[in-house]
């Protein structure tokens with residue numbers, strides 16, 4: 718059984734594929750935080766910007782088979798003949814708690830390219846076309862290679878230089894969002910300063926928040 722918080726059609730807001738039309742599948746649950754505010758201060762990941770608890774979001778639910786979930790996600794892609802290959806982004810919550818080869822195969826069979834946004838602490842099934850790893854504090858990485866490493870910055874326990882030797886094609890720093898507003902401004906300024914001083918890193922802004930699209 719797959720548990721999905723929500724699924725929606727939007728533009729990829731972050732990283733190297735920013736601006737690309739995507740079906741997002743947000744799985745429920747995470748291995749680094751319960752999702753309850755009462756637990757946030759003691760969680761392994763404390764800055765999460767996402768509600769991933771339950772299955773009550775738009776187009777969310779419980780899906781008994783990979784075929785059922787793949788068909789559900791396919792229906793969110795617009796019917797535009799001759800258009801680019803459909804694209805699905807699995808996120809969460811932590812998608813690698815649930816994503817398996819059967820679901821990837823079912824989406825490939827429907828013509829989809831498959832992307833994943835993960836905290837990198839769990840092994841990945843075969844067949845992922847675009848892997849984005851976003852390390853969290855001290856949490857050990859099981860995934861040390863992929864397409865992009867997208868580090869939320871600043872994190873006291875995860876300085877960028879710890880990751881630059883890993884086998885990723887792109888290295889992004891994404892300013893930490895969240896209250897209060899003054900801290901948000903500081904996070905943006907320090908992220909810009911870091912990219913200017915260390916040109917192997919590129920700035921990733923969460924453009925869907927700027928554009929107000931989801």
Ligand SMILES: C[S@@+](CC[C@H](N)C(=O)[O-])C[C@H]1O[C@@H](n2cnc3c(N)ncnc32)[C@H](O)[C@@H]1O
Nearest residue numbers: 764765766767809810811834835836851893894
């Ligand atoms: C909500 S997470 C879900 C996927 C996976 N659990 C992970 O952490 O990569 C999706 C993306 O949002 C990023 N993110 C989460 N909270 C954020 C925040 N407060 N500011 C900026 N990016 C954030 C994560 O680092 C990750 O790249």
Ligand SMILES: Nc1nc2[nH]cc(C(=O)O)c2c(=O)[nH]1
Nearest residue numbers: 727728729730731808834925
């Ligand atoms: N538009 C949009 N782009 C995204 N890229 C990664 C997201 C995520 O929450 O994983 C996300 C998201 O939530 N919305």
Ligand code: SF4
Nearest residue numbers: 747750762765810836
């Ligand atoms: S690992 Fe990802 S989903 Fe889990 S709490 Fe952190 S940012 Fe949120």
Ligand SMILES: [Mg+2]
Nearest residue numbers: 730766767808
């Ligand atoms: Mg998001």
